[in-house]
Amino acid sequence: MEGILMPLEQKSSNIWLTEHLSAGETYQYLISKIITQQTSDYQDICIVELENKSKALILNNKLQPTTFDEHMYFEPFVHIPFIHFKEPESILILGAGEGAIAREVLKWKSVKKINIVERDKLIVDSCSKYLPEINKGSFKNSKVKIFYKDVNSFISQDDNKYDVIFYNLQDPLLEEKNKINFNKKLLLDCKSLLNKNGLMCLQMGDSPIKKNELFIEKIKLMKSIFRSTKIYSSWIPSICKNLSFVLMNKDKLIESMPFNDVDMILQRQLLDELIFVNAKTFIGLMNPPKYIQEYDEVG
Protein backbone atom coordinates (compact mmCIF):
# COMPACT_ATOMS: atom_id res chain seq x y z
CA MET A 1 0.00 0.00 0.00
CA GLU A 2 2.74 2.45 0.92
CA GLY A 3 4.40 1.88 -2.41
CA ILE A 4 1.29 2.53 -4.44
CA LEU A 5 0.11 5.57 -2.56
CA MET A 6 3.48 7.28 -2.18
CA PRO A 7 2.78 10.86 -3.30
CA LEU A 8 1.34 12.25 -0.08
CA GLU A 9 -0.07 15.36 -1.64
CA GLN A 10 -0.21 16.44 -5.22
CA LYS A 11 -2.31 18.97 -7.04
CA SER A 12 -3.57 16.83 -9.87
CA SER A 13 -3.72 13.19 -8.91
CA ASN A 14 -3.75 10.15 -11.12
CA ILE A 15 -3.87 7.54 -8.37
CA TRP A 16 -6.67 5.16 -9.24
CA LEU A 17 -7.30 2.40 -6.75
CA THR A 18 -8.87 -0.73 -8.14
CA GLU A 19 -11.20 -3.10 -6.34
CA HIS A 20 -12.21 -6.41 -7.84
CA LEU A 21 -15.96 -6.76 -7.36
CA SER A 22 -15.85 -10.18 -9.02
CA ALA A 23 -13.61 -12.01 -11.48
CA GLY A 24 -15.15 -10.02 -14.31
CA GLU A 25 -15.78 -6.64 -12.70
CA THR A 26 -13.55 -3.98 -11.24
CA TYR A 27 -14.34 -0.65 -9.66
CA GLN A 28 -11.78 2.14 -9.70
CA TYR A 29 -11.79 5.40 -7.83
CA LEU A 30 -9.54 8.39 -8.02
CA ILE A 31 -7.71 9.50 -4.89
CA SER A 32 -6.97 13.19 -4.91
CA LYS A 33 -5.09 13.37 -1.62
CA ILE A 34 -3.63 10.95 0.89
CA ILE A 35 -4.25 12.33 4.36
CA THR A 36 -2.59 9.62 6.40
CA GLN A 37 -1.19 6.22 5.75
CA GLN A 38 -0.12 3.89 8.53
CA THR A 39 0.33 0.23 9.23
CA SER A 40 -0.72 -1.20 12.57
CA ASP A 41 -0.10 -4.69 13.91
CA TYR A 42 -3.38 -5.69 12.30
CA GLN A 43 -3.99 -3.73 9.13
CA ASP A 44 -3.11 -1.00 6.66
CA ILE A 45 -4.99 2.16 7.57
CA CYS A 46 -5.24 4.90 5.02
CA ILE A 47 -7.40 8.01 5.11
CA VAL A 48 -7.86 9.81 1.81
CA GLU A 49 -9.72 12.50 0.00
CA LEU A 50 -11.50 11.34 -3.15
CA GLU A 51 -12.10 13.23 -6.36
CA ASN A 52 -15.61 14.32 -5.25
CA LYS A 53 -14.04 15.95 -2.14
CA SER A 54 -15.42 13.30 0.19
CA LYS A 55 -13.11 11.69 2.70
CA ALA A 56 -12.76 7.98 3.27
CA LEU A 57 -11.06 5.29 5.26
CA ILE A 58 -9.31 2.52 3.32
CA LEU A 59 -8.57 -0.64 5.29
CA ASN A 60 -6.25 -3.20 3.67
CA ASN A 61 -6.95 -1.64 0.26
CA LYS A 62 -10.74 -1.88 0.78
CA LEU A 63 -12.63 1.40 0.55
CA GLN A 64 -15.12 1.91 3.39
CA PRO A 65 -18.28 4.03 2.94
CA THR A 66 -17.21 7.67 2.47
CA THR A 67 -18.33 10.99 3.95
CA PHE A 68 -20.43 11.29 0.78
CA ASP A 69 -22.69 8.39 1.68
CA GLU A 70 -21.72 6.77 5.01
CA HIS A 71 -25.16 7.73 6.42
CA MET A 72 -26.66 5.23 3.95
CA TYR A 73 -24.69 2.56 5.76
CA PHE A 74 -24.63 3.61 9.41
CA GLU A 75 -28.19 4.93 9.75
CA PRO A 76 -29.91 1.67 8.74
CA PHE A 77 -27.27 -0.35 10.64
CA VAL A 78 -28.07 1.41 13.94
CA HIS A 79 -31.63 2.73 13.77
CA ILE A 80 -33.41 -0.37 12.45
CA PRO A 81 -32.45 -2.53 15.48
CA PHE A 82 -33.05 0.42 17.81
CA ILE A 83 -36.58 0.98 16.48
CA HIS A 84 -37.26 -2.71 17.06
CA PHE A 85 -35.92 -2.51 20.62
CA LYS A 86 -37.74 0.80 21.28
CA GLU A 87 -35.77 2.02 24.33
CA PRO A 88 -32.18 0.76 24.08
CA GLU A 89 -30.02 1.69 27.07
CA SER A 90 -26.90 -0.42 27.08
CA ILE A 91 -24.97 -1.07 23.87
CA LEU A 92 -21.96 -3.15 22.81
CA ILE A 93 -20.07 -2.36 19.62
CA LEU A 94 -17.61 -4.96 18.37
CA GLY A 95 -15.10 -3.09 16.22
CA ALA A 96 -14.69 0.68 16.57
CA GLY A 97 -14.46 1.52 12.89
CA GLU A 98 -14.61 5.25 12.13
CA GLY A 99 -16.76 5.91 15.21
CA ALA A 100 -19.95 6.32 13.20
CA ILE A 101 -21.88 3.55 14.94
CA ALA A 102 -21.24 5.20 18.31
CA ARG A 103 -22.23 8.55 16.75
CA GLU A 104 -25.59 7.17 15.59
CA VAL A 105 -26.16 5.30 18.86
CA LEU A 106 -25.63 8.57 20.77
CA LYS A 107 -28.57 10.13 18.89
CA TRP A 108 -30.96 8.03 21.04
CA LYS A 109 -32.18 9.65 24.24
CA SER A 110 -32.58 6.34 26.09
CA VAL A 111 -28.95 5.24 25.57
CA LYS A 112 -26.93 5.26 28.82
CA LYS A 113 -23.83 3.19 28.18
CA ILE A 114 -21.80 2.22 25.10
CA ASN A 115 -18.95 -0.26 25.30
CA ILE A 116 -16.68 -0.55 22.27
CA VAL A 117 -14.23 -3.42 21.83
CA GLU A 118 -11.35 -2.80 19.43
CA ARG A 119 -8.01 -4.54 19.27
CA ASP A 120 -6.39 -1.88 17.10
CA LYS A 121 -5.83 1.40 18.97
CA LEU A 122 -4.36 2.96 15.82
CA ILE A 123 -7.69 2.95 13.99
CA VAL A 124 -9.37 4.83 16.84
CA ASP A 125 -6.52 7.34 17.02
CA SER A 126 -6.33 7.87 13.24
CA CYS A 127 -10.08 8.25 12.77
CA SER A 128 -10.36 10.54 15.82
CA LYS A 129 -7.70 12.79 14.37
CA TYR A 130 -8.37 12.62 10.63
CA LEU A 131 -12.07 11.74 10.29
CA PRO A 132 -13.87 13.97 12.83
CA GLU A 133 -16.54 14.58 10.13
CA ILE A 134 -17.55 10.96 10.58
CA ASN A 135 -17.16 10.25 14.30
CA LYS A 136 -18.15 13.74 15.54
CA GLY A 137 -16.06 13.14 18.64
CA SER A 138 -18.12 10.10 19.63
CA PHE A 139 -15.10 8.18 20.94
CA LYS A 140 -14.66 10.85 23.62
CA ASN A 141 -18.30 10.96 24.76
CA SER A 142 -18.70 10.23 28.48
CA LYS A 143 -21.18 7.40 27.76
CA VAL A 144 -18.55 5.62 25.64
CA LYS A 145 -15.88 3.29 26.97
CA ILE A 146 -13.34 1.70 24.63
CA PHE A 147 -11.73 -1.63 25.52
CA TYR A 148 -8.57 -2.29 23.54
CA LYS A 149 -8.88 -6.04 23.54
CA ASP A 150 -9.43 -8.99 21.30
CA VAL A 151 -13.17 -9.23 20.55
CA ASN A 152 -13.53 -12.98 21.00
CA SER A 153 -11.79 -13.08 24.35
CA PHE A 154 -13.60 -9.92 25.56
CA ILE A 155 -17.07 -11.31 24.95
CA SER A 156 -16.28 -14.65 26.55
CA GLN A 157 -15.29 -12.84 29.77
CA ASP A 158 -17.56 -9.77 29.86
CA ASP A 159 -20.15 -9.76 32.64
CA ASN A 160 -22.23 -6.80 31.45
CA LYS A 161 -25.62 -7.16 29.82
CA TYR A 162 -26.67 -5.33 26.68
CA ASP A 163 -29.86 -4.45 24.81
CA VAL A 164 -28.21 -4.32 21.39
CA ILE A 165 -24.87 -5.65 20.11
CA PHE A 166 -23.39 -4.41 16.82
CA TYR A 167 -20.92 -6.65 15.05
CA ASN A 168 -18.83 -4.17 13.07
CA LEU A 169 -15.89 -6.33 12.07
CA GLN A 170 -15.00 -7.67 8.65
CA ASP A 171 -18.10 -9.29 7.22
CA PRO A 172 -18.49 -13.01 7.95
CA LEU A 173 -18.34 -14.00 4.29
CA LEU A 174 -14.93 -12.40 3.76
CA GLU A 175 -13.70 -13.91 7.00
CA GLU A 176 -14.37 -17.40 5.70
CA LYS A 177 -10.79 -17.78 4.48
CA ASN A 178 -9.13 -17.04 7.79
CA LYS A 179 -12.02 -17.75 10.17
CA ILE A 180 -10.99 -15.08 12.61
CA ASN A 181 -14.04 -13.86 14.43
CA PHE A 182 -17.38 -15.05 13.30
CA ASN A 183 -18.33 -18.53 14.50
CA LYS A 184 -20.81 -20.40 16.65
CA LYS A 185 -18.95 -19.60 19.87
CA LEU A 186 -19.05 -15.86 19.12
CA LEU A 187 -22.79 -15.98 18.48
CA LEU A 188 -23.42 -17.96 21.67
CA ASP A 189 -21.26 -15.56 23.70
CA CYS A 190 -23.10 -12.55 22.27
CA LYS A 191 -26.45 -14.14 22.96
CA SER A 192 -25.47 -14.73 26.59
CA LEU A 193 -24.61 -11.03 26.94
CA LEU A 194 -28.04 -9.87 25.76
CA ASN A 195 -30.93 -8.72 27.93
CA LYS A 196 -34.44 -10.08 27.35
CA ASN A 197 -35.53 -9.51 23.71
CA GLY A 198 -32.00 -8.25 23.05
CA LEU A 199 -30.81 -7.81 19.47
CA MET A 200 -27.60 -8.43 17.62
CA CYS A 201 -27.00 -6.82 14.24
CA LEU A 202 -24.26 -7.44 11.72
CA GLN A 203 -23.30 -6.55 8.20
CA MET A 204 -23.02 -9.45 5.75
CA GLY A 205 -21.49 -7.84 2.67
CA ASP A 206 -23.03 -7.52 -0.78
CA SER A 207 -26.57 -8.96 -0.94
CA PRO A 208 -26.27 -12.04 -3.15
CA ILE A 209 -28.89 -11.93 -5.89
CA LYS A 210 -28.37 -15.58 -6.82
CA LYS A 211 -28.59 -18.33 -4.21
CA ASN A 212 -25.32 -18.13 -2.31
CA GLU A 213 -24.50 -21.23 -0.28
CA LEU A 214 -22.05 -19.54 2.07
CA PHE A 215 -24.56 -16.78 2.82
CA ILE A 216 -27.28 -19.36 3.49
CA GLU A 217 -24.95 -21.35 5.74
CA LYS A 218 -24.25 -18.25 7.87
CA ILE A 219 -27.96 -17.39 8.11
CA LYS A 220 -28.71 -20.96 9.17
CA LEU A 221 -26.04 -20.73 11.86
CA MET A 222 -27.58 -17.50 13.22
CA LYS A 223 -31.07 -19.01 13.11
CA SER A 224 -29.90 -22.07 15.01
CA ILE A 225 -28.79 -19.83 17.90
CA PHE A 226 -31.22 -16.90 17.93
CA ARG A 227 -35.02 -17.02 18.12
CA SER A 228 -35.44 -15.11 14.86
CA THR A 229 -33.56 -13.23 12.14
CA LYS A 230 -34.45 -10.51 9.66
CA ILE A 231 -32.37 -9.45 6.65
CA TYR A 232 -32.48 -5.96 5.18
CA SER A 233 -30.18 -4.11 2.84
CA SER A 234 -28.98 -0.68 1.79
CA TRP A 235 -27.28 0.38 -1.41
CA ILE A 236 -23.97 2.21 -0.84
CA PRO A 237 -22.91 4.02 -4.04
CA SER A 238 -19.29 4.79 -3.07
CA ILE A 239 -18.47 1.09 -2.79
CA CYS A 240 -20.87 -0.15 -5.52
CA LYS A 241 -22.60 -2.57 -3.15
CA ASN A 242 -26.05 -3.30 -1.80
CA LEU A 243 -24.95 -4.22 1.71
CA SER A 244 -27.05 -6.63 3.70
CA PHE A 245 -27.60 -6.53 7.43
CA VAL A 246 -28.81 -9.40 9.57
CA LEU A 247 -30.79 -8.60 12.68
CA MET A 248 -31.15 -11.34 15.31
CA ASN A 249 -33.49 -11.44 18.29
CA LYS A 250 -32.63 -13.63 21.25
CA ASP A 251 -36.17 -14.29 22.47
CA LYS A 252 -38.92 -13.26 20.11
CA LEU A 253 -39.97 -12.97 16.49
CA ILE A 254 -38.86 -9.82 14.68
CA GLU A 255 -42.16 -8.51 13.43
CA SER A 256 -43.26 -5.68 11.25
CA MET A 257 -44.36 -2.52 13.07
CA PRO A 258 -47.04 -0.01 12.07
CA PHE A 259 -45.88 3.30 10.62
CA ASN A 260 -47.37 5.36 13.46
CA ASP A 261 -45.59 3.38 16.18
CA VAL A 262 -42.25 3.77 14.41
CA ASP A 263 -42.84 7.46 13.87
CA MET A 264 -43.65 7.95 17.55
CA ILE A 265 -40.54 6.07 18.70
CA LEU A 266 -38.34 8.23 16.47
CA GLN A 267 -40.00 11.45 17.58
CA ARG A 268 -39.60 10.57 21.23
CA GLN A 269 -36.05 9.26 20.98
CA LEU A 270 -34.01 11.22 18.48
CA LEU A 271 -31.72 13.98 19.71
CA ASP A 272 -30.55 14.79 16.20
CA GLU A 273 -31.96 14.66 12.68
CA LEU A 274 -31.45 11.69 10.39
CA ILE A 275 -30.77 11.93 6.65
CA PHE A 276 -31.65 8.42 5.52
CA VAL A 277 -34.01 6.75 7.98
CA ASN A 278 -37.50 7.80 8.94
CA ALA A 279 -40.65 5.78 9.65
CA LYS A 280 -41.33 5.29 5.93
CA THR A 281 -37.76 4.09 5.31
CA PHE A 282 -38.17 1.60 8.17
CA ILE A 283 -41.28 0.14 6.49
CA GLY A 284 -39.39 0.03 3.18
CA LEU A 285 -36.36 -1.77 4.61
CA MET A 286 -38.55 -4.31 6.41
CA ASN A 287 -40.15 -5.19 3.03
CA PRO A 288 -37.19 -6.07 0.80
CA PRO A 289 -37.22 -7.59 -2.70
CA LYS A 290 -38.38 -11.18 -2.99
CA TYR A 291 -34.88 -12.66 -3.33
CA ILE A 292 -33.87 -11.08 0.01
CA GLN A 293 -37.09 -12.31 1.67
CA GLU A 294 -36.15 -15.81 0.58
CA TYR A 295 -32.90 -15.73 2.56
CA ASP A 296 -35.05 -15.02 5.61
CA GLU A 297 -36.97 -18.21 4.97
CA VAL A 298 -34.06 -20.65 4.82
CA GLY A 299 -33.47 -23.37 7.39
Add this chain to the structure above:
Amino acid sequence: MEGILMPLEQKSSNIWLTEHLSAGETYQYLISKIITQQTSDYQDICIVELENKSKALILNNKLQPTTFDEHMYFEPFVHIPFIHFKEPESILILGAGEGAIAREVLKWKSVKKINIVERDKLIVDSCSKYLPEINKGSFKNSKVKIFYKDVNSFISQDDNKYDVIFYNLQDPLLEEKNKINFNKKLLLDCKSLLNKNGLMCLQMGDSPIKKNELFIEKIKLMKSIFRSTKIYSSWIPSICKNLSFVLMNKDKLIESMPFNDVDMILQRQLLDELIFVNAKTFIGLMNPPKYIQEYDEVG
Protein backbone atom coordinates in the same frame (compact mmCIF):
# COMPACT_ATOMS: atom_id res chain seq x y z
CA MET B 1 -16.59 0.30 -30.95
CA GLU B 2 -15.77 -2.08 -33.78
CA GLY B 3 -12.09 -1.37 -33.34
CA ILE B 4 -12.07 -2.07 -29.64
CA LEU B 5 -14.14 -5.20 -29.76
CA MET B 6 -12.54 -6.78 -32.81
CA PRO B 7 -11.84 -10.36 -31.69
CA LEU B 8 -15.26 -11.87 -32.27
CA GLU B 9 -14.52 -15.03 -30.33
CA GLN B 10 -11.55 -15.97 -28.29
CA LYS B 11 -11.00 -18.56 -25.59
CA SER B 12 -9.49 -16.36 -22.92
CA SER B 13 -10.58 -12.77 -23.23
CA ASN B 14 -8.92 -9.66 -21.90
CA ILE B 15 -11.41 -7.14 -23.26
CA TRP B 16 -12.34 -4.87 -20.38
CA LEU B 17 -14.93 -2.23 -21.18
CA THR B 18 -14.80 0.86 -19.00
CA GLU B 19 -17.71 3.05 -18.00
CA HIS B 20 -17.17 6.35 -16.23
CA LEU B 21 -19.64 6.49 -13.34
CA SER B 22 -18.37 9.96 -12.42
CA ALA B 23 -15.18 11.97 -12.90
CA GLY B 24 -13.56 9.98 -10.11
CA GLU B 25 -15.06 6.53 -10.57
CA THR B 26 -14.93 3.94 -13.30
CA TYR B 27 -16.51 0.55 -13.60
CA GLN B 28 -14.94 -2.11 -15.80
CA TYR B 29 -16.34 -5.41 -16.91
CA LEU B 30 -14.80 -8.28 -18.75
CA ILE B 31 -16.34 -9.38 -22.03
CA SER B 32 -15.72 -13.04 -22.73
CA LYS B 33 -17.42 -13.21 -26.12
CA ILE B 34 -18.84 -10.80 -28.65
CA ILE B 35 -21.99 -12.32 -30.08
CA THR B 36 -22.94 -9.60 -32.53
CA GLN B 37 -21.83 -6.08 -33.21
CA GLN B 38 -23.69 -3.80 -35.59
CA THR B 39 -24.21 -0.14 -36.26
CA SER B 40 -27.66 1.12 -37.19
CA ASP B 41 -28.63 4.60 -38.34
CA TYR B 42 -29.13 5.48 -34.68
CA GLN B 43 -26.72 3.59 -32.49
CA ASP B 44 -24.01 1.00 -31.94
CA ILE B 45 -25.64 -2.29 -30.97
CA CYS B 46 -23.51 -4.95 -29.43
CA ILE B 47 -24.60 -8.18 -27.75
CA VAL B 48 -21.99 -9.89 -25.62
CA GLU B 49 -21.36 -12.63 -23.12
CA LEU B 50 -19.78 -11.47 -19.87
CA GLU B 51 -17.31 -13.29 -17.64
CA ASN B 52 -20.11 -14.58 -15.36
CA LYS B 53 -21.76 -16.21 -18.42
CA SER B 54 -24.61 -13.72 -18.48
CA LYS B 55 -25.53 -12.07 -21.77
CA ALA B 56 -25.99 -8.37 -22.26
CA LEU B 57 -26.86 -5.65 -24.72
CA ILE B 58 -24.43 -2.74 -25.03
CA LEU B 59 -25.84 0.41 -26.65
CA ASN B 60 -23.36 3.12 -27.62
CA ASN B 61 -20.82 1.63 -25.21
CA LYS B 62 -23.32 1.66 -22.32
CA LEU B 63 -24.00 -1.70 -20.70
CA GLN B 64 -27.70 -2.42 -20.20
CA PRO B 65 -28.95 -4.68 -17.36
CA THR B 66 -27.78 -8.24 -18.10
CA THR B 67 -29.47 -11.66 -18.09
CA PHE B 68 -27.93 -11.99 -14.59
CA ASP B 69 -30.09 -9.22 -13.11
CA GLU B 70 -32.42 -7.66 -15.71
CA HIS B 71 -35.43 -8.83 -13.65
CA MET B 72 -34.33 -6.35 -10.96
CA TYR B 73 -34.90 -3.64 -13.54
CA PHE B 74 -37.87 -4.79 -15.62
CA GLU B 75 -40.03 -6.31 -12.87
CA PRO B 76 -40.31 -3.11 -10.79
CA PHE B 77 -40.56 -1.02 -13.99
CA VAL B 78 -43.66 -2.92 -15.17
CA HIS B 79 -45.39 -4.41 -12.14
CA ILE B 80 -45.43 -1.37 -9.84
CA PRO B 81 -47.55 0.74 -12.24
CA PHE B 82 -49.66 -2.31 -13.11
CA ILE B 83 -50.45 -3.01 -9.44
CA HIS B 84 -51.52 0.62 -9.10
CA PHE B 85 -53.76 0.39 -12.18
CA LYS B 86 -55.11 -3.04 -11.10
CA GLU B 87 -56.52 -4.25 -14.46
CA PRO B 88 -54.42 -2.81 -17.29
CA GLU B 89 -55.69 -3.72 -20.77
CA SER B 90 -54.08 -1.45 -23.31
CA ILE B 91 -50.39 -0.60 -23.15
CA LEU B 92 -47.99 1.65 -25.03
CA ILE B 93 -44.23 1.06 -24.88
CA LEU B 94 -41.98 3.84 -26.19
CA GLY B 95 -38.71 2.16 -27.15
CA ALA B 96 -38.57 -1.59 -27.79
CA GLY B 97 -35.31 -2.30 -25.96
CA GLU B 98 -34.55 -5.99 -25.51
CA GLY B 99 -38.28 -6.85 -25.43
CA ALA B 100 -38.32 -7.37 -21.67
CA ILE B 101 -40.98 -4.77 -20.95
CA ALA B 102 -43.35 -6.49 -23.38
CA ARG B 103 -42.41 -9.83 -21.79
CA GLU B 104 -43.37 -8.60 -18.29
CA VAL B 105 -46.52 -6.87 -19.58
CA LEU B 106 -47.63 -10.15 -21.15
CA LYS B 107 -47.59 -11.79 -17.71
CA TRP B 108 -50.80 -9.90 -16.83
CA LYS B 109 -54.07 -11.68 -17.62
CA SER B 110 -56.02 -8.45 -18.22
CA VAL B 111 -53.65 -7.15 -20.94
CA LYS B 112 -55.25 -7.19 -24.41
CA LYS B 113 -53.13 -4.93 -26.58
CA ILE B 114 -49.51 -3.77 -26.58
CA ASN B 115 -48.25 -1.14 -29.00
CA ILE B 116 -44.49 -0.64 -29.23
CA VAL B 117 -42.93 2.35 -30.95
CA GLU B 118 -39.32 1.96 -32.03
CA ARG B 119 -37.43 3.90 -34.70
CA ASP B 120 -34.59 1.37 -34.91
CA LYS B 121 -35.66 -1.92 -36.50
CA LEU B 122 -32.15 -3.31 -36.03
CA ILE B 123 -32.45 -3.40 -32.25
CA VAL B 124 -35.64 -5.47 -32.48
CA ASP B 125 -34.08 -7.82 -35.03
CA SER B 126 -30.80 -8.22 -33.11
CA CYS B 127 -32.44 -8.78 -29.73
CA SER B 128 -35.00 -11.18 -31.25
CA LYS B 129 -32.22 -13.24 -32.72
CA TYR B 130 -29.47 -13.00 -30.10
CA LEU B 131 -31.28 -12.31 -26.80
CA PRO B 132 -34.25 -14.69 -26.77
CA GLU B 133 -33.44 -15.35 -23.06
CA ILE B 134 -34.56 -11.80 -22.36
CA ASN B 135 -37.49 -11.18 -24.71
CA LYS B 136 -38.88 -14.76 -24.66
CA GLY B 137 -40.35 -14.14 -28.10
CA SER B 138 -42.49 -11.25 -26.84
CA PHE B 139 -42.03 -9.21 -30.04
CA LYS B 140 -43.87 -11.96 -31.93
CA ASN B 141 -46.82 -12.30 -29.53
CA SER B 142 -50.19 -11.71 -31.22
CA LYS B 143 -51.10 -8.98 -28.68
CA VAL B 144 -48.00 -7.02 -29.68
CA LYS B 145 -47.77 -4.58 -32.58
CA ILE B 146 -44.51 -2.79 -33.36
CA PHE B 147 -44.56 0.59 -35.12
CA TYR B 148 -41.21 1.47 -36.65
CA LYS B 149 -41.59 5.19 -36.28
CA ASP B 150 -40.18 8.20 -34.52
CA VAL B 151 -41.62 8.26 -30.98
CA ASN B 152 -42.42 11.97 -30.83
CA SER B 153 -44.26 12.06 -34.12
CA PHE B 154 -46.08 8.77 -33.35
CA ILE B 155 -47.54 10.00 -30.07
CA SER B 156 -48.65 13.32 -31.53
CA GLN B 157 -50.68 11.45 -34.17
CA ASP B 158 -51.82 8.28 -32.42
CA ASP B 159 -55.57 8.04 -31.80
CA ASN B 160 -55.55 5.03 -29.48
CA LYS B 161 -56.06 5.27 -25.72
CA TYR B 162 -53.90 3.48 -23.17
CA ASP B 163 -54.04 2.49 -19.50
CA VAL B 164 -50.27 2.55 -18.99
CA ILE B 165 -47.45 4.10 -21.04
CA PHE B 166 -43.82 3.03 -20.52
CA TYR B 167 -41.11 5.46 -21.56
CA ASN B 168 -38.18 3.14 -22.28
CA LEU B 169 -35.85 5.49 -24.14
CA GLN B 170 -32.57 6.98 -22.97
CA ASP B 171 -33.17 8.48 -19.53
CA PRO B 172 -34.20 12.14 -19.51
CA LEU B 173 -31.10 13.26 -17.59
CA LEU B 174 -28.72 11.84 -20.19
CA GLU B 175 -30.82 13.34 -22.95
CA GLU B 176 -30.30 16.83 -21.61
CA LYS B 177 -27.34 17.41 -23.92
CA ASN B 178 -29.17 16.68 -27.15
CA LYS B 179 -32.78 17.17 -26.00
CA ILE B 180 -34.10 14.49 -28.27
CA ASN B 181 -37.24 13.05 -26.78
CA PHE B 182 -38.18 14.09 -23.32
CA ASN B 183 -39.90 17.46 -23.09
CA LYS B 184 -43.17 19.15 -22.16
CA LYS B 185 -44.78 18.33 -25.48
CA LEU B 186 -44.01 14.63 -25.09
CA LEU B 187 -45.53 14.56 -21.61
CA LEU B 188 -48.65 16.40 -22.78
CA ASP B 189 -49.02 14.07 -25.77
CA CYS B 190 -48.66 11.01 -23.53
CA LYS B 191 -51.18 12.42 -21.06
CA SER B 192 -53.69 12.94 -23.86
CA LEU B 193 -53.30 9.27 -24.88
CA LEU B 194 -54.14 7.97 -21.39
CA ASN B 195 -57.48 6.61 -20.21
CA LYS B 196 -58.98 7.79 -16.92
CA ASN B 197 -56.49 7.28 -14.02
CA GLY B 198 -53.96 6.23 -16.64
CA LEU B 199 -50.30 5.96 -15.67
CA MET B 200 -47.02 6.79 -17.33
CA CYS B 201 -43.76 5.33 -16.00
CA LEU B 202 -40.19 6.19 -16.90
CA GLN B 203 -36.68 5.45 -15.79
CA MET B 204 -34.64 8.45 -14.61
CA GLY B 205 -31.14 7.00 -14.23
CA ASP B 206 -29.08 6.71 -11.07
CA SER B 207 -30.95 7.96 -7.97
CA PRO B 208 -29.11 11.13 -6.93
CA ILE B 209 -28.26 10.96 -3.23
CA LYS B 210 -27.39 14.64 -3.05
CA LYS B 211 -29.84 17.31 -4.24
CA ASN B 212 -29.64 17.22 -8.03
CA GLU B 213 -31.05 20.30 -9.74
CA LEU B 214 -31.59 18.67 -13.13
CA PHE B 215 -33.42 15.77 -11.51
CA ILE B 216 -35.62 18.18 -9.53
CA GLU B 217 -36.34 20.21 -12.66
CA LYS B 218 -37.56 17.09 -14.50
CA ILE B 219 -39.74 16.03 -11.55
CA LYS B 220 -41.25 19.51 -11.42
CA LEU B 221 -42.03 19.34 -15.14
CA MET B 222 -43.81 16.00 -14.68
CA LYS B 223 -45.72 17.33 -11.66
CA SER B 224 -46.86 20.38 -13.61
CA ILE B 225 -48.54 18.12 -16.18
CA PHE B 226 -49.71 15.07 -14.25
CA ARG B 227 -51.96 14.99 -11.16
CA SER B 228 -49.36 13.15 -9.08
CA THR B 229 -45.96 11.45 -9.21
CA LYS B 230 -44.21 8.77 -7.17
CA ILE B 231 -40.51 7.91 -7.27
CA TYR B 232 -39.14 4.49 -6.48
CA SER B 233 -35.84 2.82 -7.16
CA SER B 234 -34.11 -0.50 -7.70
CA TRP B 235 -30.44 -1.38 -7.38
CA ILE B 236 -29.01 -3.05 -10.50
CA PRO B 237 -25.67 -4.71 -9.69
CA SER B 238 -24.46 -5.31 -13.25
CA ILE B 239 -24.43 -1.58 -13.99
CA CYS B 240 -23.54 -0.40 -10.45
CA LYS B 241 -26.58 1.85 -10.24
CA ASN B 242 -29.64 2.37 -8.10
CA LEU B 243 -32.02 3.24 -10.91
CA SER B 244 -34.97 5.48 -10.19
CA PHE B 245 -38.39 5.23 -11.77
CA VAL B 246 -41.00 7.97 -11.87
CA LEU B 247 -44.63 6.96 -11.94
CA MET B 248 -47.20 9.59 -13.00
CA ASN B 249 -50.96 9.48 -12.68
CA LYS B 250 -53.08 11.62 -14.98
CA ASP B 251 -56.07 12.06 -12.67
CA LYS B 252 -55.55 10.95 -9.10
CA LEU B 253 -53.08 10.73 -6.24
CA ILE B 254 -50.80 7.70 -6.28
CA GLU B 255 -51.48 6.25 -2.87
CA SER B 256 -50.11 3.43 -0.82
CA MET B 257 -52.06 0.17 -0.98
CA PRO B 258 -52.55 -2.44 1.74
CA PHE B 259 -50.51 -5.64 1.48
CA ASN B 260 -53.57 -7.88 1.11
CA ASP B 261 -55.00 -5.88 -1.80
CA VAL B 262 -51.67 -6.04 -3.64
CA ASP B 263 -51.34 -9.74 -2.96
CA MET B 264 -54.84 -10.38 -4.32
CA ILE B 265 -54.20 -8.37 -7.49
CA LEU B 266 -51.02 -10.34 -8.17
CA GLN B 267 -52.67 -13.69 -7.48
CA ARG B 268 -55.56 -12.89 -9.79
CA GLN B 269 -53.48 -11.38 -12.58
CA LEU B 270 -50.17 -13.15 -12.96
CA LEU B 271 -49.80 -15.82 -15.65
CA ASP B 272 -46.17 -16.47 -14.73
CA GLU B 273 -44.01 -16.30 -11.62
CA LEU B 274 -41.97 -13.23 -10.69
CA ILE B 275 -38.47 -13.33 -9.22
CA PHE B 276 -38.19 -9.84 -7.75
CA VAL B 277 -41.64 -8.38 -7.10
CA ASN B 278 -44.29 -9.65 -4.73
CA ALA B 279 -46.71 -7.81 -2.43
CA LYS B 280 -44.02 -7.24 0.19
CA THR B 281 -41.61 -5.83 -2.42
CA PHE B 282 -44.35 -3.47 -3.57
CA ILE B 283 -44.72 -2.12 -0.01
CA GLY B 284 -40.94 -1.81 0.24
CA LEU B 285 -40.56 0.10 -3.04
CA MET B 286 -43.39 2.48 -2.12
CA ASN B 287 -41.49 3.36 1.08
CA PRO B 288 -38.06 4.46 -0.15
CA PRO B 289 -35.23 6.09 1.85
CA LYS B 290 -35.82 9.62 3.10
CA TYR B 291 -33.70 11.28 0.38
CA ILE B 292 -35.85 9.67 -2.33
CA GLN B 293 -39.05 10.67 -0.51
CA GLU B 294 -37.83 14.25 -0.60
CA TYR B 295 -37.71 14.27 -4.41
CA ASP B 296 -41.39 13.36 -4.31
CA GLU B 297 -42.08 16.45 -2.27
CA VAL B 298 -40.51 19.06 -4.59
CA GLY B 299 -42.53 21.65 -6.43
